[in-house]
Structures are given as C-alpha cells and as structure tokens.
Amino acid sequence: MKPDRFSKKLALALKALSLSRAGLAAGLNVDKSLVGRWVSGAVMPSEHNLANLTRFISERVSGFSMLDWERDLDDFAAAIGAQTRPPAEAGMPAWFPASILDEARRNAQTRGWAYEGLWLTTRASNDLPGRYLHDVTMIRLHPEGVIRFRSGIEGVRYEGAALLLQHQLFSIGADADHGSLILGIFNGVTRQRAEVIEGLTLGTLRDAGGSPTASACVLHRIGDLTGDAAEDIRRFEAAVKHYTPLAPEGSVSPEVRDHLARTVTPDVPGFMRLLFAHSISRGPVMKAEQAG
Numbered sequence: 001m002k003p004d005r006f007s008k009k010l011a012l013a014l015k016a017l018s019l020s021r022a023g024l025a026a027g028l029n030v031d032k033s034l035v036g037r038w039v040s041g042a043v044m045p046s047e048h049n050l051a052n053l054t055r056f057i058s059e060r061v062s063g064f065s066m067l068d069w070e071r072d073l074d075d076f077a078a079a080i081g082a083q084t085r086p087p088a089e090a091g092m093p094a095w096f097p098a099s100i101l102d103e104a105r106r107n108a109q110t111r112g113w114a115y116e117g118l119w120l121t122t123r124a125s126n127d128l129p130g131r132y133l134h135d136v137t138m139i140r141l142h143p144e145g146v147i148r149f150r151s152g153i154e155g156v157r158y159e160g161a162a163l164l165l166q167h168q169l170f171s172i173g174a175d176a177d178h179g180s181l182i183l184g185i186f187n188g189v190t191r192q193r194a195e196v197i198e199g200l201t202l203g204t205l206r207d208a209g210g211s212p213t214a215s216a217c218v219l220h221r222i223g224d225l226t227g228d229a230a231e232d233i234r235r236f237e238a239a240v241k242h243y244t245p246l247a248p249e250g251s252v253s254p255e256v257r258d259h260l261a262r263t264v265t266p267d268v269p270g271f272m273r274l275l276f277a278h279s280i281s282r283g284p285v286m287k288a289e290q291a292g
Contacts, residue, residue, distance in 0.1 A: 001069060007041035009069065009076050010053075014039070016082035017060055020179035028052050036177070096163075104163035105145035111164060112141035114193045114283075118223035118239055121151070122252055123215040124260050126205065132247040132257075138236040140225060149173065150236060151182075153245045156206075158182050167276070169199070180204050186219075187276060192283025195221050198259070198274055216263035216272050218256050218280065255280070 014024065021039060025032040030049065037043045045053055051066070058064040061080050068079045118138050125131040135153040139162075142148045147162040151173060160173025160182070171184040186199030198218045204210040222239065225232050259280055265271045 001044070003038075003044050004041040005073075006044055006069065007039055008073060011039050012073070012077055012082050013057060013080055014176070016077075016080045017057070020176050022177065022179055024053075024056070027056050032177070100163065100165070104165055107164040108141060108147050109145045111188075112145070112147050114189060115139045115147060115164075115169070115197070116141055116225050117221050118225075118236060119197075119219040120222045120239075120243065121217050121219050122247065122256055122260075123201075123217035125246070126213060126215075128246070131249070132252045132260075133245055134243045134247050135245070136222075136236060136239045136243060137219065138225075138232060140229075140232070150233075153240055153243065162186075164188065169197070180210065187274060187279045187281040189281055189283050195282060195284050197281045198279060200263075200272060200274060214272055216260050216274060218259065 013019075014021070019027075021035045022032050025035045028035075028049065034043075034049075038045055044050075050069075054064065054066050054069070057080070064079065068076060071079060116139055118136065121135045121137055122132050125133050135151055135156075137149055137151040139147060139149045142161070147164060147169070149158075149160055149162060149171065151158045152175075156175060156178070158173035158175050160171060162169045162171035162184075167188045167190060169184070169186040169188055171182075171186070173182045173184075174180070175182075180203065182201055182203040184199050184201040186197050188194065188197060196218065198216070200214060200216055202212065202214050205213050223235060226235070259278075262278070263272045263274055265273055
C-alpha cells in the first residue's frame with residue numbers, strides 16, 4: 001500500500017474516532033511527530049506499529065482487522081462507520097437544530113461573501129500587560145453554504161465553521177494536533193463587505209493545565225481570496241510566517257488599543273462584553289470626496 005493511500009485512511013479513522021494525533025500517539029506509545037508523518041503520507045508505519053495501530057482501532061471498532069487497510073477508501077469508511085464526503089452542514093455538529101442550520105445557510109449564501117478573505121487578529125496578551133498578540137485567519141464560503149475558517153500562528157492551526165445568524169458569526173474550531181477547541185462570537189456588518197470585525201473568543205492557554213481564557217479581539221482584512229483553494233492556502237501560510245505572535249511595540253493603533261481596553265466591564269470585574277452600539281465592525285471607510 002502506498003503511503004498517500006494509507007494516510008487518507010488514517011486521517012479518516014482519526015476523525016471517525018474523534019482522536020487527535022497526540023491522543024493516538026499516546027495510545028500507541030510513539031512520538032506525536034511520527035503519527036504526523038503517517039497522516040501526511042511521508043512514511044508508512046512499521047509492521048510492529050501497524051499491528052499496534054490495528055489493535056488500537058479494533059478495540060473501538062468491532063471486527064476491524066489488518067485486512068481492512070487494503071479496502072478502497074469508501075469501503076474503509078464504511079468499515080469504521082465514517083463517511084468520505086462532508087454532510088450538507090459542512091462539518092457543523094449534528095445536534096444543531098435544523099432551523100438554525102437552515103437560517104445560517106441562507107444567510108451565508110446571501111452575505112457570506114462579505115467575510116471571505118485573509119484576516120489579521122489582534123488581542124491583548126494574557127502574560128505581558130500592554131502588549132498584543134496576532135494570529136492569521138482565512139475565511140471561505142463553503143459550496144454547501146456554510147462559512148469555514150482556518151486560523152493559526154506558528155505551529156498552531158485551528159479549522160472550523162461559523163454560523164451567520166442575524167448580525168453575528170458564531171464559530172467553533174478545533175486544533176487536531178493539540179486536541180483543543182476555540183469558540184467565538186463576532187459582530188458582523190449589515191450591507192458592505194467587512195473590512196473590520198470584532199468579537200469574543202473562548203479557548204485555552206498553552207500552559208501546563210490548558211487554562212480557559214476569554215479574549216476580545218479585532219480582525220482587520222489583510223488580503224482577498226483568489227478562488228484557487230491551493231493558492232489561498234499558500235497565501236495563508238505565507239501570512240502566518242510573515243506575522244509574529246507578539247505584535248511589535250507601537251504597531252497596534254490607538255483605536256484598537258482603546259477599544260480592547262473598554263471590553264472589560266468595570267462595574268462587573270471578570271466579565272467582558274462588546275456592546276453592539278459601540279462596535280467597530282465595519283465595511284470600507286468612505287473618504288470625504290466619495291461621501292460628497
């Protein structure tokens with residue numbers, strides 16, 4: 001079996017069993033980087049590791065054996081109770097009410113174009129008072145009518161989907177390599193193409209305990225999509241390499257600094273909120289001669 005064919009089956013098995021690469025590595029007592037090389041198709045597992053991997057899956061999928069690796073992808077998917085094609089909801093959890101998904105799909109088909117592009121996120125640092133952090137996000141409208149995104153900086157990558165409901169984007173993403181989730185609610189725009197959006201995200205710190213953290217953030221558009229998925233991913237990765245996680249001192253505008261500072265509710269310590277009346281989410285800023 002060629003490594004690329006095996007890698008597709010292993011990636012499908014990880015999704016079907018809700019396993020991260022780190023979780024599988026721990027279960028097999030191998031280094032996470034080795035699992036990453038299997039999933040990428042760089043190498044095939046040794047006979048010993050393949051036997052252990054098969055045994056690991058068979059403990060979770062009744063009847064699974066070494067012979068199942070020889071099946072074609074569709075048959076393999078059926079054997080582990082997975083599907084090779086995304087559902088109509090393009091990866092959103094199956095327990096979402098149908099009415100919510102239908103509304104989000106209609107809204108995305110009508111207004112999803114306004115959010116497509118490359119974005120730079122700015123948020124306050126948890127560890128360095130007065131400093132700010134960046135990451136890069138790519139937002140794309142899925143053919144089935146759901147907004148998808150890819151986000152990250154350095155070695156962290158989240159992938160997920162967002163529901164456009166009324167004037168808000170509700171997002172959920174996962175970092176499969178580190179086994180973590182990120183949730184977000186963002187104020188959108190009503191008519192124009194979005195150039196600035198803001199929101200609140202909930203995730204975990206990269207400390208020993210994976211401490212929960214909530215952050216207010218502002219996203220600025222830094223590029224458009226080309227329509228070529230491979231080229232867009234290349235541009236996303238190039239942007240990730242260009243920006244550092246810690247924003248250079250003085251690079252964040254006073255408007256963004258002041259706005260992020262106001263998100264902590266002074267009379268209710270520990271809470272953050274982004275009042276729609278004070279939102280800085282917007283489309284292009286019109287110049288005086290354009291408005292005239």
